[in-house]
Amino acid sequence: MCIDLSRRPLSLMTGYQGDERRHAEAMAGGYYHTGDMATRGADGYLFYVGRTDDVFKASDYKISPFELESVLIEHPAVAEAAVVPAPDELRLAVPKAYVVLRGVHECG
Numbered sequence: 001m002c003i004d005l006s007r008r009p010l011s012l013m014t015g016y017q018g019d020e021r022r023h024a025e026a027m028a029g030g031y032y033h034t035g036d037m038a039t040r041g042a043d044g045y046l047f048y049v050g051r052t053d054d055v056f057k058a059s060d061y062k063i064s065p066f067e068l069e070s071v072l073i074e075h076p077a078v079a080e081a082a083v084v085p086a087p088d089e090l091r092l093a094v095p096k097a098y099v100v101l102r103g104v105h106e107c108g
Contacts, residue, residue: 037049058085065083077102078100083095
């Protein structure tokens with residue numbers, strides 16, 4: 001998704017401090033490229049798909065929520081999974097998983 005910079009929203013950041021390359025990519029062509037992906041349905045509504053840069057850093061490792069979610073849903077008890085970064089003072093962020101269980105399962 002992109003935001004037209006000719007009518008720049010007041011709350012939009014001014015840029016990436018100390019990272020000219022990333023700033024240029026985000027502001028290319030007179031638009032702010034948010035990194036969000038969406039599709040437009042036949043009725044005109046937008047549907048959020050995900051992020052183009054779907055990674056976060058934890059202890060200097062780049063972590064892909066998609067890869068962790070893919071592993072989690074391989075378990076027969078897991079119907080759906082979502083992984084997000086949770087703040088951590090030491091590691092910057094740590095993965096936090098939310099799962100929806102499939103039916104009733106017993107541990108063990």
